[in-house]
Amino acid sequence: MARKPCVAIALAAAVLAAAAALPARSAQAADTEVLIDQFTFTPQRFTVKAGTTVTWTNEDDVPHTIASSSKLFKSKALDTGDKFSFTFTTPGTYEYFCSLHPHMTGAVVVEAASGSNAAR
Numbered sequence: 001m002a003r004k005p006c007v008a009i010a011l012a013a014a015v016l017a018a019a020a021a022l023p024a025r026s027a028q029a030a031d032t033e034v035l036i037d038q039f040t041f042t043p044q045r046f047t048v049k050a051g052t053t054v055t056w057t058n059e060d061d062v063p064h065t066i067a068s069s070s071k072l073f074k075s076k077a078l079d080t081g082d083k084f085s086f087t088f089t090t091p092g093t094y095e096y097f098c099s100l101h102p103h104m105t106g107a108v109v110v111e112a113a114s115g116s117n118a119a120r
């Protein structure tokens with residue numbers, strides 16, 4: 001009989017933990033994702049706040065890389081389903097391309113996380 005409350009507490013804890021995990025996941029989803037498909041980065045150019053982590057996912061059936069034009073970052077060759085993430089901490093415009101297919105280009109525009117009104 002003494003076990004039942006323990007099970008109930010464990011279940012409640014599991015439910016709470018799952019509930020607590022959900023907002024964290026959606027917060028991550030708020031960070032920007034770029035899909036690579038048909039030799040194209042989508043979105044091709046976008047603006048984020050400083051501190052945003054951008055994740056690229058290769059949905060193409062050939063390998064691609066994400067290589068910063070200023071050599072700030074460079075991924076390994078991403079196979080289908082592979083991901084690469086980079087956190088942009090400094091405002092600026094970051095052009096990048098696929099080193100395997102240099103005609104594939106994209107850009108991330110990073111604006112200040114605070115004081116963006118002053119920047120505009």
Ligand SMILES: [Cu+2]
Binds near residue numbers: 063104
């Ligand atoms: Cu490529």
